[in-house]
Structure formats: C-alpha cells, structure tokens
Amino acid sequence: MKKLKIAIVGGGIIGVTTGLAIQQYLESDLIEMITIISQQWTPNTTGDVSAGLIYPYLAAPDTPKQQMERILIDSIKFFDNLIQDPESSGFGLSRLTLFELFSNNDNVCLPIASDELPVIRTLTTNEIQRLFPSIQQQYQHGNLVETFIAEPSLLLPYLMDKFGKQKGQMITKHVESLVSLKNEYDLIINCTGVDARKLNDVDDSDQLRSARGQVMRVKAPWIRHGIIADQWYILPQIDSVVLGGTKQLDNYNLEPDPKIAEEIWQNCCQIMPTLKLAKKIDDYVGLRPFRRTLRIEMDNNDDHIIHNYGHGGSGVTLCWGSAIQVINLIKSKFL
Numbered sequence: 494m495k496k497l498k499i500a501i502v503g504g505g506i507i508g509v510t511t512g513l514a515i516q517q518y519l520e521s522d523l524i525e526m527i528t529i530i531s532q533q534w535t536p537n538t539t540g541d542v543s544a545g546l547i548y549p550y551l552a553a554p555d556t557p558k559q560q561m562e563r564i565l566i567d568s569i570k571f572f573d574n575l576i577q578d579p580e581s582s583g584f585g586l587s588r589l590t591l592f593e594l595f596s597n598n599d600n601v602c603l604p605i606a607s608d609e610l611p612v613i614r615t616l617t618t619n620e621i622q623r624l625f626p627s628i629q630q631q632y633q634h635g636n637l638v639e640t641f642i643a644e645p646s647l648l649l650p651y652l653m654d655k656f657g658k659q660k661g662q663m664i665t666k667h668v669e670s671l672v673s674l675k676n677e678y679d680l681i682i683n684c685t686g687v688d689a690r691k692l693n694d695v696d697d698s699d700q701l702r703s704a705r706g707q708v709m710r711v712k713a714p715w716i717r718h719g720i721i722a723d724q725w726y727i728l729p730q731i732d733s734v735v736l737g738g739t740k741q742l743d744n745y746n747l748e749p750d751p752k753i754a755e756e757i758w759q760n761c762c763q764i765m766p767t768l769k770l771a772k773k774i775d776d777y778v779g780l781r782p783f784r785r786t787l788r789i790e791m792d793n794n795d796d797h798i799i800h801n802y803g804h805g806g807s808g809v810t811l812c813w814g815s816a817i818q819v820i821n822l823i824k825s826k827f828l
C-alpha cells in the first residue's frame with residue numbers, strides 16, 4: 494500500500510498532540526510524512542492564554558457521554574505518564590489541588606466518576622466555612638479535586654520539539670481551504686480551533702462559536718492551590734497565577750477590556766484576600782472554540798479530511814484522548 498502523506502492544519506495544542514499521537518501509534522510503514530501547517534504557533538495560540546487546568550470546563554456538553562469519558566480517561570493517562578518524567582516541571586506540568594465552589598447546588602455535578610480520572614470528593618459546608626470565610630455566605634457547595642496543571646506555553650514548545658525530533662515537519666502558512674492541500678497530501682486533519690469557521694470549505698459557523706475568555710496573570714508565588722468559584726478562578730502556574738475569567742459567547746474581540754480586568758481582580762481578591770499584594774503582569778484574551786458537540790469525525794463529503802476541533806474551555810484537558818479518536822478514524826479508513 495502507498496504510504497500516507499498527512500497534513501495537520503493548526504499548530505495549537507490539538508494539532509501538535511494529534512501529530513505526536515500519529516507518530517506514536519501508527520506504524521512507519523503506513524506513514525511517509527506528517528506535516529503540521531499553521532499560521533501561528535506558541536506563544537500565540539489559544540492554549541497559551543489558558544492556565545492549562547486539567548479538568549472539563551465548557552467542554553462540548555452534548556458530546557456522547559461514553560465518547561467524552563473515553564477521551565478524558567485517555568488524556569488523564571497521558572498526563573499521568575508525562576508527570577513521571579523527572580523534567581516534567583520544565584515543560585509546565587505539575588499536580589494541583591483544586592477547590593471548586595458553587596453558589597447554586599444545581600451546578601454541583603461531579604464529572605464522570607471513575608478511578609482513572611482526577612480524584613474528587615464533595616466538600617462539607619463546615620469545610621467551606623473554615624477554608625473560605627470571606628465568601629462562605631455566597632458559596633455553600635463544592636468539591637475538592639486532585640488534578641494537574643499543564644501550562645501550554647511551556648508544554649507546547651516541549652511537544653513541538655519532540656514532534657520535530659521524530660521527523661515531523663512544521664510549516665508556517667495560512668491555509669485558505671482544506672481541499673487546496675489535497676494535491677500534496679493524502680490525508681488532511683483539521684485542528685484549526687475557532688478559526689475553522691473561516692476555512693472556505695468548512696461550513697460550521699452555526700455550530701462553532703467563540704467563547705471569549707479574558708484572564709489576568711499576576712505574580713503571587715505564595716498561592717499553591719487552585720480555586721474555581723462559579724465563573725471566577727485562581728490557578729497557580731510555575732511562575733505566575735492566572736486569574737479569570739469570562740466566557741462571552743459570539744464575542745471575537747481579542748483586545749482586553751479594562752472593565753472586565755477590574756471585575757476579575759475584585760472578585761478574585763474577595764475569594765482570596767492575600768491576592769491584594771500580588772503584582773500584575775498583564776491581561777490576556779483567547780477565543781475558546783465552543784461547540785455543543787466535539788467535532789472529531791471524517792468530513793461529510795470527503796473521507797480524506799478528518800476534523801478535530803470544538804474543545805471549548807477544555808482543549809488542553811482533552812487533547813490526547815481526542816488525538817486517539819483521530820488515530821482510530823485513520824485506522825478505520827486506511828488499515
């Protein structure tokens with residue numbers, strides 16, 4: 494059989510992990526070459542704005558439960574293995590204790606319970622009162638979660654380096670349409686995130702929407718655990734802390750809004766008063782690729798095109814498991 498030339502369009506966390514997974518799982522006698530083509534790379538991708546919390550958030554809520562569970566488990570296994578590497582802190586991976594607080598009991602839905610997923614237990618009202626006296630009136634329900642932070646601005650350079658050392662090619666270029674690559678490649682994988690809306694031959698703008706996220710980074714090295722309280726969150730990184738955030742549907746504005754920055758600051762300081770001494774680094778904005786269902790499938794009209802986008806606020810969390818779904822599609826078509 495003729496060996497495949499594969500193009501992945503998009504060099505964010507989804508495209509790069511898809512490239513690595515192909516290198517890892519598909520035999521070299523099936524693949525001649527894998528090329529990632531992207532107009533932007535880290536530090537200018539959506540993932541670079543994110544804290545890289547490994548936990549589902551705004552994650553394509555209508556995706557079939559079984560598929561989401563498989564993707565989550567495969568992704569958590571990936572991070573479980575990666576953190577065994579003694580150098581993992583250098584590429585932005587650390588364990589994180591997270592307090593997840595809710596003002597409304599209806600929102601306290603534990604993600605799929607499985608001992609292959611992050612450890613989660615419900616917090617008691619007494620625990621919330623003791624741990625968060627400044628906000629205990631407002632937030633009376635919550636979970637304690639043991640998970641990871643995988644900082645994309647450190648993780649992506651590591652993953653790209655690995656992809657390159659394993660003979661993966663990376664080309665900086667804007668792609669107008671996926672079909673335009675068919676002269677050169679046998680299989681095209683679309684990992685363009687929210688910009689899939691702009692591709693000439695991807696008609697998905699009814700379903701794929703931006704969920705604009707604005708965050709602020711501060712220096713506060715004394716903060717060592719994460720908090721999510723409804724829409725506000727405080728997530729420590731290796732050298733900074735991310736304060737967030739917004740989820741504004743259908744908003745494509747990449748400029749930080751000073752009013753939103755002030756709102757984030759006030760709310761996060763209320764949740765964690767010691768933040769008042771933190772030094773601000775800057776404000777950042779990213780457009781989450783929000784879709785009711787993840788789009789990981791063969792194109793309806795062309796079975797030489799596979800889509801892998803629509804991960805909303807969970808692209809880092811779901812990256813590896815999504816890549817494995819793509820591998821399964823490739824195997825079903827070409828093996």
Ligand SMILES: Cc1cc2nc3c(=O)[nH]c(=O)nc-3n(C[C@H](O)[C@H](O)[C@H](O)COP(=O)(O)OP(=O)(O)OC[C@H]3O[C@@H](n4cnc5c(N)ncnc54)[C@H](O)[C@@H]3O)c2cc1C
Pocket residue numbers: 502503504505506507508530531532533534538539540541542543544545546547548666667668669684685686687688689692705706707708737738778779780781782802803804805806807808809810811
């Ligand atoms: C504020 C914020 C906080 C977040 N926090 C978290 C979190 O804590 N945990 C988590 O798991 N997720 C989080 N997310 C979500 C996560 O960042 C995204 O789901 C993820 O980055 C999407 O990755 P992607 O590779 O699909 O898209 P992108 O990172 O947007 O990458 C798409 C790539 O495709 C390229 N591209 C697009 N169109 C073309 C074209 N026509 N030609 C060539 N190249 C093209 C782009 O240049 C880019 O490199 C957050 C997002 C935001 C905005």
